[in-house]
Amino acid sequence: MSLRDRDPASHAASPAGSLPGARARLRQLSAQLLRLAHQPEDREAMAGAAAVVRILTADGQRLGITALHELAQWLERLLLCLHRRELRCDAGLTMLLIDCLGHLGELLDLAAVPDSHPGDAVAAQGRRLLARLQSLCGEVPTPSTPELTPRAAWQVEARHWHLSLRFGGPLRTPDDDPLQLLARLETVGEVRAVEVLPDALPRAIDCDPQHCHLGFEIAFVGPGPTLPTLLGAHAQPLLLAPRCALGDYVSLLRQRPEEPARLGKLLQSCGSLTRLELGYALAALAHPPQRPRPVG
8 A cells, every 4th residue: 555545535635735844844843852852851842842743643634644644643642741741751752752753754755755655664663653652642651761872872874074173272373273274174075064163252352363262063075084183283173983873973962062952953964963863862961871870
């Protein structure tokens, strides 16, 4: 059976632009869930996510995407349980929310292709998520065991180097200038994306022209191990390899002084993290793994 299983009447009744509208709502849901991943007690984010999912439920029905309609229906129930404090937003539940977000995106991608059929893996994942949502909403069980360690070991999708750069101390020579540094990077490889962080800028009257108060997040394709030799003496780099473990990005978000959710969005803008990878990373920060207590 096709994913977009519908009768002719429902097909004719579907308003034009419903699929783009559903995608826009999925982006809204992503923003709310990323906020919730970083702040698990944010009841405003829970309510906002539930409101978006309620419309997605109608989208699934209107578009004839049964799997999306059913999953969104139970996802809304779960979010309302969270909002009513019938459930606690622990690490395992946060991961479930992000997994549901990814699956809804897969269903919309399939729906955009005429006569598309979900593969066995997609269908099985949908059944697992639906069963988990139904179980949580039906019984309100004790919080699940976090699964952060396996996810932290996952490889990210990005196939480029990521350079997170801050500066300390005065820029004594022209070679220390950040613009010169970016130019040098272009001589050995390709700078795919640059995001600038002005968070450390002082008031104009306190600015020191000999210091760089800006931070940089850089996606780079080229010989990454040679980058430290190109940086000025006062550069404070963090260099992440292509396809590195997600836990490396969790460490980056933890070490840098900027607010993790905001910095994470810049990593996403660079193409270094996907939306789901960022969600998992923020959840790992909000729910750090507990060290086992010593025996005795």
